[in-house]
Amino acid sequence: MAIVLTALLAVLLAPAFALTYTVTVSDKRAVPALSIGNAVGTGHSNCTFTFNPAWLDPNPPYLNKSMIIVRASGCSAAFGGAADHLLMAYCSSDGTCEDLLPEPYTLEANAEDPRVFFYNGL
Numbered sequence: 592m593a594i595v596l597t598a599l600l601a602v603l604l605a606p607a608f609a610l611t612y613t614v615t616v617s618d619k620r621a622v623p624a625l626s627i628g629n630a631v632g633t634g635h636s637n638c639t640f641t642f643n644p645a646w647l648d649p650n651p652p653y654l655n656k657s658m659i660i661v662r663a664s665g666c667s668a669a670f671g672g673a674a675d676h677l678l679m680a681y682c683s684s685d686g687t688c689e690d691l692l693p694e695p696y697t698l699e700a701n702a703e704d705p706r707v708f709f710y711n712g713l
Contacts, residue, residue, distance in 0.1 A: 624688045625661065625680055634688040638678070639665025641691065646682075656681045659688065660696050671695050 622629060625644075629635045643662040649655055659682055664675045670693045671678065677696040682688040 618686075620686070624682065624686050625659070625691060631690060634680070634690065636661075636663070636680075636691040637667055637670040637693070638663040638691065641678070657684060658682060661691070663691070669693050 623634070625634045625636050625641050627636045627639060627641070641661045641663050644659040645661075647654060647658050647660065649657050658679050660677055660679045662675055663671065663678045665673055666676075666678075670691070678691050679694075679696045680688045680691045
């Protein structure tokens with residue numbers, strides 16, 4: 592049964608794995624866009640660790656500004672505590688981010704992985 596299911600998944604997912612992307616880094620800032628080391632008001636994170644960002648483009652009327660969702664840990668209680676969880680920050684298209692928001696971005700109970708996408712605004 593497991594072999595048949597694995598083969599079926601391979602056939603169904605094959606087109607997704609055929610996609611390739613080319614990425615060129617055209618600019619690298621001296622400081623991160625979002626960090627505990629940034630001053631408040633300039634992409635400050637209240638958490639020791641903010642990583643695995645997922646970029647979301649604006650999708651009106653559901654999302655009017657671009658944002659990133661990050662995996663965060665080592666946060667103060669106001670930002671969700673020490674355990675890994677998801678938080679978000681609004682960012683402009685040039686990569687400049689506002690400060691990390693204290694509201695958790697909840698996908699499901701105990702979600703830690705920010706790899707998400709919008710489909711038809713959902």
